Amino acid sequence: MFDLADILETALRGAAAGISFLLVLALLIAQGDGARVRRLGALFTFSNGVYVLISGEAARDLVTPVLVPISVIAIYGTVFFWWFAAALFDDNFRWRWWRFAPAVIIPFLHIGHIWAPPGAVETLLWYSHVGLNSVMFLDALRLALANASDDLVNPRRRFRFALAVTVGVFGLIIASAETIERNYLLPDTLRMVHAAAIFVLTLVFAVWLLRPRMALFAAPAPDPETSWAAQAQKALPGDRPAYERLMALMEEGVYRQEGLTVAALAEKVGVPEHQLRKLINGALGFRNFSSFLNARRIEDAKAELSNRDNARKQIIQIALDLGYGSIAPFNRAFKQATGQTPTEYRKAALGNG
Structure with a gap:
């Protein structure tokens, strides 16, 4: 039986997931340049919406019959976010084999720590998964800040700093909540803070992207046939x-x-x-x-x-x-x-x- 805290937490997570899924639709139907960046943004946003739904205890109980297949989508959220940040902030972005390496490794770490009996191996796999996610978050943060002063697209330059703050706050909240939940039952207060923070951050992210900021995704290039004069x-x-x-x-x-x-x-x-x-x-x-x-x-x-x-x-x-x-x-x-x-x-x- 759900109590009031469960209902409020589920409502916040459901609202955040709904915003994420609406943002996916908006990114996919948007017109203009930068289609690759928008598609990667849609992938990350969809994965984030799924994670939001299944990361809460009460909400997870509601999707138990399909928990395993949709959890696969959720665990790729950090990979999709890393790809999205790289394509958005690096104008010379190219697909390289090592970009796909975490997508291959993460399922083994995730499934391994679920199936492995409690002990040193299970602990190693779990912390390896958290460590790999942290590396990708930190690299996205590096991409956002490293060349910010070099960026000539003002909306994208402002978004770099907004994303840096969001990644820092979001990453800290997620890492803290999952580490505590691994060893202890999360108190209702912390569960509510976790759900509320995810809702606020998702809302801010959606509002930023849905404003008329096509320059954020567009990729104009100099015309080689026309002189600078x-x-x-x-x-x-x-x-x-x-x-x-x-x-x-x-x-x-x-x-x-x-x-x-x-x-x-x-x-x-x-x-x-x-x-x-x-x-x-x-x-x-x-x-x-x-x-x-x-x-x-x-x-x-x-x-x-x-x-x-x-x-x-x-x-x-x-x-x-x-x-x-x-x-x-x-x-x-x-x-x-x-x-x-x-x-x-x-x-x-x-x-x-």
Whole structure:
């Protein structure tokens, strides 16, 4: 027989799950660019809704006949969240084999600790599962914060910090509740706090994503067929003087300055930082500052690597001259832009001789 605490907890979890499932529908039917990010967001949100339903004792009793199959969906929530964060925050996101490794490992850990008899093996499997989830949460947090200052999409930049706070709070609540529940029966007060926190966080997450924020998912790209000067037509009339000053500085080679930041460039242009972010993103289509600088740096690199007068010049020296602090980021940026390493490009341009 359910008491009042059970009813309130189930109501909160049901409301949170309902919001999650409505958000799934909204993400799937939304139009515009960024379909992959929206699909991954829908996967995570659906899994989160299922987890919310089965993580409460009273709610779990209601779905006992289908608990096993739907729990499989729930255990993938952290994996889906990790994929979603990577696709959203990393403009160079690519599927790699190691992205799928946790999806293969987690079912074995989950089923193993359920079937294993109480003891050292069961404990090891359980804590391994919690540890793997924690690693993915921390990596999502790293993705959200690592390049936040480089992000030129203002809605996405704000979402990075919102997500960082949400992940921190949500992860702490989940880890604490599951650890306590493993060893003790959760008191009614803590169960209510757990359910209420999940409801509030789910509601905030849904409100953020359902607002008109297509820039959060859209992936505009610079038009390679149009010169940067011609792109000025996309700038608002009030922004064109700033755009012209920006282009003048770029022609002078300001992009070769090592450690150049959006704030430093905004000061040189003479506009607030947020205005420069919006200008570069809106007029030129760049979603992060590094890509904006690399567009010019890589063109200069290709010219230098193709010049026979520079045939004996070390590639690391070219990288340093272009503003890179070391050879590694230059190699990554060059290969991403051309499909070749600088050495391969030079050999193809100059011949093996």
